[in-house]
Amino acid sequence: MDLKGIISQVEHVPLSDVKPYKQNPKQHSNQQIAQIAASIRNFGFLVPIVVDEAGEIVAGHGRYFAAQKLGLKVVPVVRAAHLSEEQVRAFRIADNKVAESEWDPDMLRAEIEALKVSDFGIEATGFTEKEVSEILDEIVQEERAAKPEVEFSREMLLEHNYVVLYFDNPFDWQVAQDKLKLKKVKDLIPRKGQPVGVGRVIPGAPILERLRDE
Numbered sequence: 715m716d717l718k719g720i721i722s723q724v725e726h727v728p729l730s731d732v733k734p735y736k737q738n739p740k741q742h743s744n745q746q747i748a749q750i751a752a753s754i755r756n757f758g759f760l761v762p763i764v765v766d767e768a769g770e771i772v773a774g775h776g777r778y779f780a781a782q783k784l785g786l787k788v789v790p791v792v793r794a795a796h797l798s799e800e801q802v803r804a805f806r807i808a809d810n811k812v813a814e815s816e817w818d819p820d821m822l823r824a825e826i827e828a829l830k831v832s833d834f835g836i837e838a839t840g841f842t843e844k845e846v847s848e849i850l851d852e853i854v855q856e857e858r859a860a861k862p863e864v865e866f867s868r869e870m871l872l873e874h875n876y877v878v879l880y881f882d883n884p885f886d887w888q889v890a891q892d893k894l895k896l897k898k899v900k901d902l903i904p905r906k907g908q909p910v911g912v913g914r915v916i917p918g919a920p921i922l923e924r925l926r927d928e
Contacts, residue, residue, distance in 0.1 A: 726788050735771050740806075765793055773805065
């Protein structure tokens with residue numbers, strides 16, 4: 715497969731020759747610029763600024779402002795000379811949009827813990843300790859909300875012991891749903907003109923654990 719526009723040369727140009735795009739839709743806060751500057755200071759300028767033939771920034775405004783903050787005189791750039799004006803406009807948006815993604819909580823936690831063990835500053839990642847904790851807590855909460863605390867059994871065999879609870883009023887049924895964390899399942903199709911209740915079959919052990927805790 716042949717790919718167009720594979721950049722093979724990185725140029726080092728005066729920062730004064732690089733011009734920010736005045737209508738850039740992606741805005742950077744002072745905190746973000748400070749974080750990018752800290753990353754460049756710790757790791758080096760590993761990702762060049764992408765510019766067009768005239769030196770106007772296509773991608774990398776944050777790195778440009780960070781370079782200003784650090785007082786750099788020369789910065790690495792690559793020229794996207796193969797892109798048309800319309801492609802440049804679209805790439806400015808796409809470059810920021812495609813970077814948006816979710817974190818894998820287990821992998822993020824493992825990487826952060828590895829950095830802690832080596833006494834490497836978490837702030838160098840662009841995150842604070844508080845932000846990492848908030849991300850992990852949010853992911854855990856979302857996983858708990860998506861998964862019922864009491865799983866429904868898929869089938870009830872003859873050798874299973876069971877207890878049937880019934881509710882003759884909607885209030886008690888609502889309390890039971892809340893207490894047992896019952897998710898809504900597909901209701902049975904009632905016969906014409908005849909109301910039909912909603913049945914659940916759940917394993918008993920988790921219920922006993924819940925009762926012991928209370």
